[in-house]
Amino acid sequence: MSLQSADKSRLHNLGFPRIGARRELKFVQEAFWKGEIGEADLLATAAGLRQQNWQRQSGLDLIPVGDFSLYDQVLDMSFTLGNLPARVQGLDGSELDQFFRVARGRSANDSDCHCVHAGEMTKWFDTNYHYIVPEFSAETRFSLNPNRLLSHLEEARAQGHSAKPVLLGPVTYLLLGKAKDETQPLSLLAQLLPVYAELLKQLADKDVEWVQIDEPALVTELSPEWQAAYRTAYAVLANSGVKLLLTTYFGQLGENLDLACSLQVEGVHLDAINAGHEVETVKRRLGADQVLSLGVVNGRNIWKTDLNKVLDWLEPVARDLGERLWIAPSCSLLHVPVDLDSEQTLDAEVLSWLAFAQQKLDEIRVLHRALNEGRDAVAAELAENRCALNSRRSSPRVHNPAVQKAVAAIDVALGERQSPYLRRAALQRDKLNLPLYPTTTIGSFPQTQDIRKARLAFKRGELAAVEYETRMKQEIEFAVRQQEALGLDVLVHGEAERNDMVEYFGEQLDGYAFSQFGWVQSYGSRCVKPPILFGDISRPRAMTVAWSQYAQSLTDKPMKGMLTGPVTILNWSFVRDDQPRSISCQQLALAIREEVQDLERAGIDIIQIDEAALREGLPLRRSQWAEYLAWAVESFRITANGVADTTQIHTHMCYSEFNDIIEAIAHMDADVITIETSRSDMELLDVFDEFHYPNEIGPGVYDIHSPNIPPVEQMVKLMRLAAQRIPAERLWVNPDCGLKTRQWSEVIPALQNMVDAAKVLREAE
């Protein structure tokens, strides 16, 4: 049945990817920063992208405006609020110069002067997008600078679109920022709200009807003070002349549900993908003239929506709410690639299951028509959708009974080493015979132009497999000889053959697919192309053994096998929505476990399993951390712990916070963990010390992000600080992370100093 046209629900979007289907934005940003193009060219491309993006959204009742950014939308908001860090205030140049100075530490024109440190960057909620952290201090004064937003509004209207400005809301803005002094961000609220009020008034003066005000902090755990801030803020912003759509996403409102529904706004957007069970309650709590916008298409994954299933539950809601129901994707589409139509090489069957931003909007259009005109009006679309979903549900490429059986058979014993750490350590000491303060590196050596060229030629079919293999073996031999000459104790093969630590494994596992243009913005001009985990995971053959075995054959020193762990592979992929993440992780764990055991059989005595992204999977709410950590750590244990006591398992994590997860880290039970510490003066080790972390640790002593060569004394000093916290017998000496982004000319002297530092330390014992 269909609704009366007067009761029509509205269709809108929360945000669109700004990078362009072919990463056009990235290329002009980088050309501009290198001085190859001027500001006018950059701005022209940006305007062109906005135009295309709005075009792609045409037909929607409301189109987001202000979501486009030349770097980051949070930084845009800081500029709109006149909140520039003191260090760039007063520097000459245009507003764009200032903008890029905060974003990158320099403007395009700062060849040698005016370099300031860039704003800190951090993860946007639980996504892999990174925003520039707003900075606050006692000196912070807000002042309205609405020009960017107003000009985009005018631009969209001139192109015939009905625009809905998008703003990051005041409470989330303050919550995401950091004070550089003792200032409490919340204490700035009173000063901030008049600026928002003035902005809303100016939008009202331009006859803007609706403003989308993003408050994703409402899906996180908030202290009573922050909850109160919401009440204050939206009381002040009420009656501003525009209608506010309070927009929440990335999760459920939980204990903030009543709060969100009691704020003085004209509508609320709820992420019905993650908070489907809250729809009914929110619907009941909202006032009779408030709009409920439901995010019914997942803005975080690349799968087609089950449209019939959505309609089954959405139709009754639409009947109840009539024009008070709006529909949209669950969140901004910033987190998915632009357009599936660009894909030429993706397997046709897998392709038929996918939807990128453009296709997700098409889905919303179909749902909207079905609601307003009845399902018959879109019968063909719904049938096609059902057909694609059925094919995915029943495809043998997705469902592998052998893998499912293996997962079902997992028990705790699989994750257990034969003996406790102390016994293993003694056995490993006898076998490996390493000195005190053993030296090693984290895995990769410089990915030179030559290596990249060879890989590209091989991929394009211009270089035969045997020749490619020979080339990579030369690189491995070179890396081994360098390490021997430096006197390192535990060597690595250097990872020359790997493009990326996740893609390399994904390409060799069954159950993974790769897009050509499935780029998603990570930060600024940096984009990532997450592999697509679509099916049950299995490992048809060994993936790294031949390379490691070859490397070991070149030297008498121990050669570390080098793998990426299941949690990191999972967290850096687009994952399935038809089974829990934990199951996909277990499947990955079983596949990588086979690789670990094959390496061991091939005579590799030390195996490193990188888990750089373990922390990235932490849920937004702390109350859910324990559940995630339980299956994530268990997956690591399944991967790692099927080896003999004499085989030494290493893990590596290059993020810098262990305080709240130390128990989980200890439970991983890796014989050695290497971490990034060089920039924190070893303070990161405090928590390992306090926790009495029992196993060995390699705290990074060499900041690999910088081209500087760390002096011997500096590394000795850092290791002495480490030894105040961790007994020397359990310390390793290594860089913070892999060296693939460095040059050999930097790496050799730095590692020479590192090896010399270890000698100084040993002699002093």
Ligand code: GLN
């Ligand atoms: N083994 C990887 C490397 O050395 C680790 C990279 C990482 O932790 N991000 O490059």
Ligand code: ZN
């Ligand atoms: Zn690292």
